[in-house]
Amino acid sequence: MIRDVRARLFAHLLAVSPSFHERNPAGKLTTRVTSDVENLNELIATGVLPSLFDLLKIAGVLVLMFATNLQLALFTLGSLPVVVLISVLFRNNAQRAYQEVRTTLATQNGFTAEVIGGVRATRAFGREREVLARYQQKNATTTTAWLRTVLHFSLFFALVDSAIRITTVGMLLFGGRAVLHGEISIGQFTKFWLYFGMLSS
DSSP: OHHHHHHHHHHHHHHSOHHHHHHSOHHHHHHIIIIIHHHHHHHIIIIIHHHHHHHHHHHHHHHHHHHHOHHHHHHHGGGHHHHHHHHHHHHHHHHHHHHHHHHHHHHHHHHHHHHHHTHHHHHHTTOHHHHHHHHHHHHHHHHHHHHHHHHHHHHHHHHHHHHHHHHHHHHHHHHHHHHHTTSSOHHHHHHHHHHHHHHHO
16 A cells, blocks of 8 residues: 555655745655555554554453453543543644654755755855754754654653553552442452553553
């Protein structure tokens, strides 16, 4: 499928009007054709199938948790709305940040390709410092965009981990009290704890 995407994309580039190529540098288009298609390949190979397996695992573990103890299962799922809200906010912010990364990186690669193609003219007119300054500016813009993306990922994983840890502490208190009052057995609580570990891993 990725091969067909590359072929159709390349055929499309050959079919568009010359004005399109005048507005978009060759380096920028090269980045779109290579990097973006490779990202799509990685998404299919390492994103879709593992996500499907994870969903199946989550569904199976939830069934086992509810079968073990209904009250503990409901208590554990109390943090689910928080995790869903965090995920939605992360998705929106991360999507915008990554789009900015792709745009700035494509612009930087396009500028690099133009400079390399015209390096003789640049050196002939003594424009090395100006070109270097423009490249450093574009490179700084790309770096800032990447750092913003990393920040979103860091906050997301930190918040999700905090929600899981708070749920773990609450489950220990709630489950421990249930064991002390004889509402569930130690074996049931231990089994539920193992299921929760599988769910949060």
